[in-house]
Amino acid sequence: MHQKNLLLVLLLVVIGSIFYYLYNLKLEREQTESVSSTTSQLQAVFEAKVIPQLGALGRPARGNWTAKQLEAMAQSQRETGYNAWLSERISPERTLYDMRHRSCKKLDYPAKKLPSVSVVITYHNEEASVLLRTLSSLRSRTPELLLREIILVDDGSPTVDPKLKDFFQVKFPDKLRLHRLDTQVGLMQARVAGAQLALADVLLFLDSHVEVTQGWLEPLLSPILENNKTCTTPIIDTIDYENLAYRRGKPSRGFFDWEFNYIQLPLLKEEAVAMPAPHQNPIMSGGLFAIGRQWFFELGGYDKGLKIWGAEQFELSLKLWLCGGRILEVPCSRIGHLYREGSFKVHYTDKGKSSEEKLISRNYRRVAEVWLDEYKDKLFANMPHLTVIQAGNLAEQRQLKKRLNCKPFKWFLDNLAQDFLQVYPLKDPGDYAFGTLQSMSSPELCLDRTETEPSRPQLSPCSSDPTFPSKPEQQWVLTNRWELRSGFRCLEVRNKSVDVHVYQCHRQKGNQFWSYDTKTHQIVFGQNANARRCLEVEPEKHGVTMRDCDPNQAKQRWKFGYQNNERLKHFWDNVKTN
Ligand SMILES: *[C@@H]1O[C@H](CO)[C@@H](O)[C@H](O)[C@H]1NC(C)=O
Numbered sequence: 001m002h003q004k005n006l007l008l009v010l011l012l013v014v015i016g017s018i019f020y021y022l023y024n025l026k027l028e029r030e031q032t033e034s035v036s037s038t039t040s041q042l043q044a045v046f047e048a049k050v051i052p053q054l055g056a057l058g059r060p061a062r063g064n065w066t067a068k069q070l071e072a073m074a075q076s077q078r079e080t081g082y083n084a085w086l087s088e089r090i091s092p093e094r095t096l097y098d099m100r101h102r103s104c105k106k107l108d109y110p111a112k113k114l115p116s117v118s119v120v121i122t123y124h125n126e127e128a129s130v131l132l133r134t135l136s137s138l139r140s141r142t143p144e145l146l147l148r149e150i151i152l153v154d155d156g157s158p159t160v161d162p163k164l165k166d167f168f169q170v171k172f173p174d175k176l177r178l179h180r181l182d183t184q185v186g187l188m189q190a191r192v193a194g195a196q197l198a199l200a201d202v203l204l205f206l207d208s209h210v211e212v213t214q215g216w217l218e219p220l221l222s223p224i225l226e227n228n229k230t231c232t233t234p235i236i237d238t239i240d241y242e243n244l245a246y247r248r249g250k251p252s253r254g255f256f257d258w259e260f261n262y263i264q265l266p267l268l269k270e271e272a273v274a275m276p277a278p279h280q281n282p283i284m285s286g287g288l289f290a291i292g293r294q295w296f297f298e299l300g301g302y303d304k305g306l307k308i309w310g311a312e313q314f315e316l317s318l319k320l321w322l323c324g325g326r327i328l329e330v331p332c333s334r335i336g337h338l339y340r341e342g343s344f345k346v347h348y349t350d351k352g353k354s355s356e357e358k359l360i361s362r363n364y365r366r367v368a369e370v371w372l373d374e375y376k377d378k379l380f381a382n383m384p385h386l387t388v389i390q391a392g393n394l395a396e397q398r399q400l401k402k403r404l405n406c407k408p409f410k411w412f413l414d415n416l417a418q419d420f421l422q423v424y425p426l427k428d429p430g431d432y433a434f435g436t437l438q439s440m441s442s443p444e445l446c447l448d449r450t451e452t453e454p455s456r457p458q459l460s461p462c463s464s465d466p467t468f469p470s471k472p473e474q475q476w477v478l479t480n481r482w483e484l485r486s487g488f489r490c491l492e493v494r495n496k497s498v499d500v501h502v503y504q505c506h507r508q509k510g511n512q513f514w515s516y517d518t519k520t521h522q523i524v525f526g527q528n529a530n531a532r533r534c535l536e537v538e539p540e541k542h543g544v545t546m547r548d549c550d551p552n553q554a555k556q557r558w559k560f561g562y563q564n565n566e567r568l569k570h571f572w573d574n575v576k577t578n
Pocket residue numbers: 063064
């Protein structure tokens with residue numbers, strides 16, 4: 001009897017499940033149908049090419065492309081610096097993997113107390129599919145309550161698809177405000193124009209080629225709520241320009257070096273330990289940040305004398321710190337940024353490359369003159385061309401500095417830049433050695449940074465002058481940062497590999513730490529005494545490799561064009577060796 005009842009119940013459950021499944025199937029179909037029936041023609045125009053699941057979860061967008069498709073991708077990449085063809089085929093609403101630190105997901109923000117934001121996005125000639133993904137990610141990952149509006153400023157793009165405007169109005173009916181500047185005014189003034197239209201208390205500036213991620217906004221707002229002179233920046237992840245994969249970026253402290261390049265240094269020890277708590281960010285990278293509207297305008301927005309782009313992030317960052325504010329990087333907020341291919345140059349003006357370079361140099365000069373005080377000379381020593389450029393009228397900037405009672409640049413160096421000064425000292429001690437690096441066992445051959453295989457150096461016939469070789473690829477410096485550097489490249493050994501690479505210098509020792517043994521003439525890799533290896537020639541391959549150090553091995557003997565023996569004597573004085 002009992003068994004019969006049990007069987008009956010089981011049967012009913014099975015039948016019920018089947019019905020439930022069929023019902024859901026139908027519901028799903030109905031939902032899809034109702035969506036597709038309201039899909040406007042415009043949507044069809046802009047989303048027709050989308051391939052479902054391509055690039056989902058931020059994975060590399062891979063497919064079985066035909067030769068013709070691959071050519072179309074390459075073509076689009078030549079034109080825009082990223083794979084625009086592929087971008088058109090990835091859903092503007094693709095999913096992303098949640099990369100936040102575990103504890104970020106548990107943080108609770110008082111959404112009702114947080115201020116709402118006006119997102120300001122400026123663009124010039126952005127691809128529609130990329131812009132659309134920026135906007136879609138914003139809409140789907142921003143709490144309704146916190147998003148007052150999106151102000152989209154078109155900075156005089158010569159060609160705008162008129163249908164795009166209509167499409168945006170259809171997709172973002174109540175949140176989006178479009179503002180078109182008929183002639184291009186440049187990044188900074190376009191942002192200010194957008195900010196002037198803003199209604200919310202907090203401005204959130206974004207580039208037009210980003211994807212925001214889950215929970216991105218609240219952590220950026222909370223420090224501003226605490227202190228209204230705070231500017232916050234997210235961790236910037238990378239969207240790959242070739243396959244649009246979403247990759248994890250690292251938390252960092254931003255600076256500029258003594259040639260006004262933006263650089264990033266690792267967190268201070270105590271900051272790393274406190275992760276993911278917000279930490280000081282001396283100089284922001286510039287494209288993505290939140291700031292109180294009132295504070296932004298009290299600081300005068302950007303210097304109106306800065307044109308097109310360049311140094312504006314240095315200006316605003318220095319102004320923030322020196323005039324009573326602060327910048328915090330907030331690791332719980334992550335935004336992906338689509339970086340263009342390294343070699344791709346965007347031209348913002350149609351007046352040609354040299355006129356653009358002049359404008360950027362002028363910006364640099366202005367920022368140095370107003371904010372670096374006597375330290376500007378350090379910059380000018382590396383960039384002498386700046387001293388012959390007219391900076392224009394600086395009276396307004398100097399008045400602002402006075403009015404806001406801003407501190408001198410020395411305060412910034414003393415309080416925020418101790419780690420920076422260790423890596424980029426004010427006074428460079430001399431280098432240890434420079435010139436050609438000549439193999440003593442194959443004296444006709446010198447080390448040459450020209451890459452044979454990707455990132456591998458080679459050996460080539462030596463230039464006649466060993467101290468100042470005519471071939472710059474043969475000019476090597478054993479620097480006071482313990483690098484073996486040629487131009488912007490440094491020798492690097494990865495893990496326990498025997499391969500030697502040339503790679504961008506990072507000034508962090510580690511896999512770019514080199515020394516020279518004046519007695520044995522060996523070029524030695526490695527800081528730690530029991531993990532050192534030596535550079536050895538492979539003349540038959542016209543290459544080099546890493547081997548265990550052997551003072552009797554002639555292939556490990558090298559000669560610099562010039563060596564500073566006095567300095568080399570003290571090479572290990574300030575270096576830990578275990
Ligand atoms: C790609 O094409 C190859 C050969 O035609 C096939 O074996 C493979 O399954 C395809 N891969 C995908 C992801 O469609």
